[in-house]
Amino acid sequence: MSTIGKVITCKAAVAWEAQKPLIVQDVQVDPPQAGEVRIKITHTALCHTDSYTLDGKDPEGLFPCILGHEAAGIVESVGEGVTEVQAGDHVIPCYQAECKECKFCKSGKTNLCGKIRSATGVGVMFNDRKSRFSANGKTIYHFMGTSTFSEYTVVHAISVAKVNPEAPLDKICLLGCGIPTGLGAVWNTAKVEKGSNVAIFGLGTVGLAVAEGAKAAGASRIIGVDIDPTKFNQAKEFGVTEFINPKDHKKPIQEVIVEATDGGVDYSFECIGNVSVMRSALECCHKGWGTSVIIGVAASGQEISTRPFQLVTGRVWKGTAFGGFKSRSGVPELVEKYLKKEIKVDEYITHNLKLSEINDAFDLLHSGKCLRCVLHVSD
Ligand SMILES: NC(=O)c1ccc[n+]([C@@H]2O[C@H](COP(=O)([O-])OP(=O)(O)OC[C@H]3O[C@@H](n4cnc5c(N)ncnc54)[C@H](O)[C@@H]3O)[C@@H](O)[C@H]2O)c1
Ligand SMILES: N[C@@H](CCC(=O)N[C@@H](CSCO)C(=O)NCC(=O)O)C(=O)O
Ligand SMILES: [Zn+2]
Ligand SMILES: [Zn+2]
Numbered sequence: 001m002s003t004i005g006k007v008i009t010c011k012a013a014v015a016w017e018a019q020k021p022l023i024v025q026d027v028q029v030d031p032p033q034a035g036e037v038r039i040k041i042t043h044t045a046l047c048h049t050d051s052y053t054l055d056g057k058d059p060e061g062l063f064p065c066i067l068g069h070e071a072a073g074i075v076e077s078v079g080e081g082v083t084e085v086q087a088g089d090h091v092i093p094c095y096q097a098e099c100k101e102c103k104f105c106k107s108g109k110t111n112l113c114g115k116i117r118s119a120t121g122v123g124v125m126f127n128d129r130k131s132r133f134s135a136n137g138k139t140i141y142h143f144m145g146t147s148t149f150s151e152y153t154v155v156h157a158i159s160v161a162k163v164n165p166e167a168p169l170d171k172i173c174l175l176g177c178g179i180p181t182g183l184g185a186v187w188n189t190a191k192v193e194k195g196s197n198v199a200i201f202g203l204g205t206v207g208l209a210v211a212e213g214a215k216a217a218g219a220s221r222i223i224g225v226d227i228d229p230t231k232f233n234q235a236k237e238f239g240v241t242e243f244i245n246p247k248d249h250k251k252p253i254q255e256v257i258v259e260a261t262d263g264g265v266d267y268s269f270e271c272i273g274n275v276s277v278m279r280s281a282l283e284c285c286h287k288g289w290g291t292s293v294i295i296g297v298a299a300s301g302q303e304i305s306t307r308p309f310q311l312v313t314g315r316v317w318k319g320t321a322f323g324g325f326k327s328r329s330g331v332p333e334l335v336e337k338y339l340k341k342e343i344k345v346d347e348y349i350t351h352n353l354k355l356s357e358i359n360d361a362f363d364l365l366h367s368g369k370c371l372r373c374v375l376h377v378s379d
Contacts, residue, residue: 006031007028010152012149013358015063017064019055021359022362029150031077034081035082039153041377042378044377045372046375049069050068053067058297064138065143066153068147068148068150069093069177070372071176072092072163072172074089075160090162090165092163092172094322097116097117100328116145120145124141126156133150148176161327164332170352179345182323183212184330185293186216187213190318194217194219197219197261201226205372207224207271208348211238212239222239223241226245244260266286268281268290268291269293278298290314304317350369350372
């Protein structure tokens with residue numbers, strides 16, 4: 001029986017309150033309105049940003065909500081005026097939209113899109129500023145415009161990347177966030193050149209994708225910095241050439257790196273979300289040209305600081321969202337690169353669980369033993 005135009009009742013993991021386990025329960029998902037797409041989510045991974053918001057650290061975090069933003073699925077139905085995707089298409093929902101019309105999209109200077117950001121930041125859809133999710137009549141907010149911890153979700157059509165149906169959805173779901181972020185931070189934001197020295201702070205999925213990107217860009221030295229030494233062996237496989245554990249040194253870690261690299265690295269990347277490490281990452285850069293890219297997401301109220309002299313003397317401080325990739329155009333290209341074995345994806349998947357086991361997946365994420373856990377939602 002067709003579900004087109006009807007409310008769908010399905011399972012979703014609802015975050016009713018910050019710092020509480022998710023409840024996997026029935027929710028109602030409204031049909032897509034004009035410019036919207038309803039997607040059957042087949043697979044979703046967990047990213048540390050989901051955990052950050054669940055912990056109550058996100059200034060935009062709203063409850064109750066359905067978290068999740070690293071996923072893949074199949075279009076169930078489309079709303080009025082949607083022509084770029086149709087039922088049956090394989091897609092990756094993107095938390096960063098690409099309308100191709102707004103000031104941001106047209107600028108050529110950024111991958112950020114301004115069209116629907118005011119709605120996605122407050123958990124609603126752009127069309128009527130309302131949510132498409134509810135549970136027994138109670139509204140549940142969207143998250144990051146994606147809300148993939150659900151068997152069905154509704155997203156804006158400008159946030160949907162149509163991908164090659166040959167690609168396995170249980171793998172390419174990872175191309176919704178962490179891997180593109182790390183690769184793109186190197187290729188699009190820093191633009192690392194052959195022969196560069198690079199330091200990576202934090203060797204989780206994002207840091208390892210930075211290492212993979214830096215290796216592909218021809219970096220000479222790729223220094224991995226982590227307080228967990230169990231990360232080091234695995235990191236070698238992604239391109240890290242040497243390791244520093246800040247706990248093994250009395251000096252500030254930036255001094256250790258500056259001494260080890262004849263004045264500092266050409267590029268550094270903060271992949272943790274720790275503002276004090278962000279300072280170290282900037283200050284380990286070479287005078288005159290070293291560039292540091294902030295990727296990690298810091299908690300509400302946190303601020304970065306350094307001596308302005310660090311910037312006066314030529315270091316550059318940058319940040320990146322989704323690695324600077326324009327979502328709808330960039331994600332299908334990354335899927336093709338994966339199919340041609342030009343980028344790793346499978347190697348980042350350390351665990352597979354079901355949607356009903358989502359709280360165990362969060363525990364794994366916090367254990368430090370998990371890169372990405374893929375939840376099999378409906379396959
Ligand atoms: N900007 C973006 O677009 C974007 C996209 C995805 C993720 N993120 C953010 O990137 C960050 C990293 O994500 P992840 O999934 O790789 O996280 P992760 O938790 O898997 O990895 C973090 C790593 O940092 C290490 N670490 C923690 N404290 C440290 C310290 N003081 N010094 C050195 N190492 C330390 C941990 O041992 C771990 O290996 C998170 O803040 C996440 O929210 C940002
Ligand atoms: N909502 C937070 C910031 C969270 C944040 O910085 N999100 C990153 C993506 S993290 C993905 O795992 C991002 O891309 N931000 C840009 C955007 O949201 O448009 C806050 O308000 O501080
Ligand atoms: Zn993420
Ligand atoms: Zn736009």
